[in-house]
Amino acid sequence: MKVLLIIPAYNEQENILQVCNEIKSYSDELEYVVINDGSKDNTLKILQENNLNHVNLVHNLGIGGAVQTGYKYAYENGYDIAIQFDGDGQHDINCIADICEPIIKGQANLCIGTRYLDKNSSEFQSTFMRRLGANIISFFIKLFCKKKITDPTSGFRAADKVVIEQFAKNYPTEYPEPESTVTLLRKGYKVIEVPVSMKERQGGESSIRFFKTADYMIKVVIAIIIEALNNKKRRRK
Amino acid sequence: MQLPLRIALIIVTIIYLFLILKAIKNKKIQISYSIFWIITGFILIIALLIPNAIENISNLLGFELSVNMIFCCTIFLSFYLIFCLNTLVAKENKKNIALIQELSILKKRVDELERKQEEK
Numbered sequence: 001m002k003v004l005l006i007i008p009a010y011n012e013q014e015n016i017l018q019v020c021n022e023i024k025s026y027s028d029e030l031e032y033v034v035i036n037d038g039s040k041d042n043t044l045k046i047l048q049e050n051n052l053n054h055v056n057l058v059h060n061l062g063i064g065g066a067v068q069t070g071y072k073y074a075y076e077n078g079y080d081i082a083i084q085f086d087g088d089g090q091h092d093i094n095c096i097a098d099i100c101e102p103i104i105k106g107q108a109n110l111c112i113g114t115r116y117l118d119k120n121s122s123e124f125q126s127t128f129m130r131r132l133g134a135n136i137i138s139f140f141i142k143l144f145c146k147k148k149i150t151d152p153t154s155g156f157r158a159a160d161k162v163v164i165e166q167f168a169k170n171y172p173t174e175y176p177e178p179e180s181t182v183t184l185l186r187k188g189y190k191v192i193e194v195p196v197s198m199k200e201r202q203g204g205e206s207s208i209r210f211f212k213t214a215d216y217m218i219k220v221v222i223a224i225i226i227e228a229l230n231n232k233k234r235r236r237k
Numbered sequence: 238m239q240l241p242l243r244i245a246l247i248i249v250t251i252i253y254l255f256l257i258l259k260a261i262k263n264k265k266i267q268i269s270y271s272i273f274w275i276i277t278g279f280i281l282i283i284a285l286l287i288p289n290a291i292e293n294i295s296n297l298l299g300f301e302l303s304v305n306m307i308f309c310c311t312i313f314l315s316f317y318l319i320f321c322l323n324t325l326v327a328k329e330n331k332k333n334i335a336l337i338q339e340l341s342i343l344k345k346r347v348d349e350l351e352r353k354q355e356e357k
Contacts, residue, residue, distance in 0.1 A: 057341045061334055069338045076342065173334065 004079040005032035006070030009087035013041045026093045037066040064173035075168035083158040091156045095196040099158045102192045109189040111158040113196035114151035144228035145185035152178040186231035254278040
């Protein structure tokens with residue numbers, strides 16, 4: 001079974017080498033690809049000097065476009081599972097097995113690693129505002145998809161072959177995580193959540209620091225509604 | 238509508254049509270896009286040349302001043318045009334993203350091939 005870690009990186013010179021070394025020491029079979037999203041710092045230099053497997057985007061695309069490049073790469077090279085993994089060391093490499101398990105067993109098409117499900121496993125439960133935001137988004141997802149997703153903005157997700165193909169062809173660029181989850185749910189794919197632990201950021205800047213603003217919430221909710229209306233509910237066997 | 242205003246509008250419209258035709262001749266805009274501009278220009282000139290045409294229509298529709306009708310039409314047309322351009326930008330943006338992604342993946346593959354070649 002070929003597993004690929006997709007690591008989007010934008011200005012991650014402090015973390016990227018450590019993250020890749022962690023992956024290498026975790027397992028030799030695990031493959032990864034770093035998507036350098038037009039970083040302005042030395043990220044590209046570090047990737048080249050250390051011979052890390054990477055795709056260098058010729059222009060900055062934002063998180064959605066970068067992650068989709070990873071899915072396209074996974075699709076073209078015939079990977080069975082693709083896992084989104086942050087380049088800032090926020091995600092715990094030891095949770096890879098947990099997040100892959102439901103997909104290997106065929107229980108899910110998409111498996112989301114959530115930091116809210118199990119209180120003990122995660123040191124990083126994030127701030128009140130973030131939780132409130134996640135709750136509002138998950139309320140709307142429940143409303144339109146009849147499925148509870150506790151951590152809809154989690155960037156730690158594993159996708160099976162069908163979903164890789166789906167994402168390679170079509171992936172939202174603006175608010176990728178909640179929007180794509182809604183699309184999959186409406187199309188009848190199975191989405192499962194597993195608890196993972198997340199660390200505080202080791203350095204660099206979060207791509208969702210604007211998360212707190214109401215602006216983000218409103219746009220995500222609108223995106224969810226549009227996605228829900230575009231995809232009439234279907235059931236897959 | 239007073240004669241001086243009418244004449245001024247006709248002159249401006251003729252200049253406008255002239256500029257569009259020049260742009261088409263120099264291949265600055267595509268013909269399919271230019272049709273919209275030419276048609277609006279001609280409609281305006283014809284309406285201005287027929288005496289009392291604009292006055293009668295605007296009276297019929299209930300505009301207090303005939304010029305207001307022209308303003309009203311232009312504003313709506315402008316809104317429509319901006320909207321069209323907006324969708325066009327979104328479409329081009331999507332193509333652009335796909336191009337950047339494909340190009341970047343291709344570049345990686347070429348690099349890898351070159352490296353393999355060198356090793357041989």
